[in-house]
Amino acid sequence: MSRMPVSQVLNCETAPAEPILVQGWVRTRRDSKAFSFVEINDGSCLANLQIIADQGIPGYEDVLQLRTGASVSITGNLVESQGKQKWELQATSVEMLGNAEEDFPLQKKGHSMEFLRSIAHLRPRSNLFGAVFRVRSRMAYAIHQFFQDKGFVYVHTPIITASDCEGAGEMFRVTTLDGEELDTAPEKDFFGKPSYLTVSGQLEGETFACALSNIYTFGPTFRAENSHTSRHASEFWMVEPEMAFCDLQGDMDLAEEMVKYLVTDALEHCREDLQFFNSFIDKGLIERLQFVSERSFERVSYTEAVELLENSGEKFEYPVEYGLNLQSEHERWLTEEHFKCPVTVYNYPATVKPFYMRRNDDDKTVAAMDLLVPGIGEIVGGSQREERLDVLRENLKHHDLSEEDYWWYVDLRKYGTVKHAGFGLGFERLLMFVTGVANIRDVIPFPRTPGSADF
């Protein structure tokens, strides 16, 4: 007899004629004089399956020993429940595969998120984290579906790199050297020069876009920034599409379409889990997601955004002034207070953006864009890339970067250059937005943050 997932059991229209086999972990047990209720969960869905184990069935002596967390294998007949759930399993035999010791840390009561992080190996067995990681899996699938349906080619850009995607932050060094040689003899290192974990696959992505036209990457990314916030992790996953023959308009269109597609997909395929988030961690979640999936996003230029902020009458801690970067509080005001929906801000001053962004005709701004969402802020950052060889060379110089280090990147502009554009979407930030979970550490299985790389 093969195991039937709990999700499938609970979705039965009519009770199967034959006995079925279910396997999972005990969530709770309640004893009566002549029988016990055991609820099991196997992660296939949020809901538990209630088991009725009568005194006298094979394994009943084990049932009385079962603690929360134990693993069990149960055969029985599916019957309509006398209680509030539709189905329950009338057990014909119960086998305890492995009991949980008395100090199993996950209780039936609510735990703090901080405590659950300290038991990251067990937290997927909780309702909340089971739901988070089912949604994470579904969203990863939907990302591939979105791009594959559009004919984008999935490219695996390198994890180890010797090139710095300037402006993307501090890098982790990868080395086989130790002691002094680290600094004095980098040429003796494994790759013959200093190498690092990637902070972005964009530059490599551009080379493939300039061959296969539309590509995307989806993989881990590493930043050695000493950030202590609820939306930064040292290791996270990023989606980076890159499109040839595409300008900033097309780039913004794609980013908005993608966020909308993913939200709609979650509403359609993760309903039970979203309902759970809506009830327990974010009361307005489903309403907000529905709003996002139905309405169009707002779009303002940086210049317009600065004007809105200046005329807002708000007292901001940091000044609003043309030429300065928008602060978190400014972004929050735009998306949460003013527009109350996702907003794309575009055409930023060149002075606050990296060398590869395309300079606009006004000579002051670059064709950059950030997609901001309520509650999180920046979820997408992207730009049209500078495709003009002379302008790119000038930009490298302005940013004190040597053309030699970027020779292959510059080559793209020498041999059949085309306008092209792309963006990066923080996968965990998307998950925070879709689930309502407030901390990035709680949407990634084993979070890495400064001072913490357990498990």
Add this chain to the structure above:
RNA sequence: UCCUCAGUAGCUCAGCGGUAGAGCGGGUGGCUGUUAACCACUAGGUCGUUGGUUCGAACCCAACCUGAGGAGCCA
């Protein structure tokens, strides 16, 4: 890196100068088609660490450690 807050039982917290507490979880017994079940009993603590103040410190002070929130940076 900066600013703020918090570390008391396995978990969530109360106690805020004078003998260390509750609920949940664990153990034992009882009761019941129960569903964060219920009732009784019971075990469980160098009060983050190190110094200091005091007759006396979980409580006041200092430093450090850990965690969280925010800023910057970004996704």
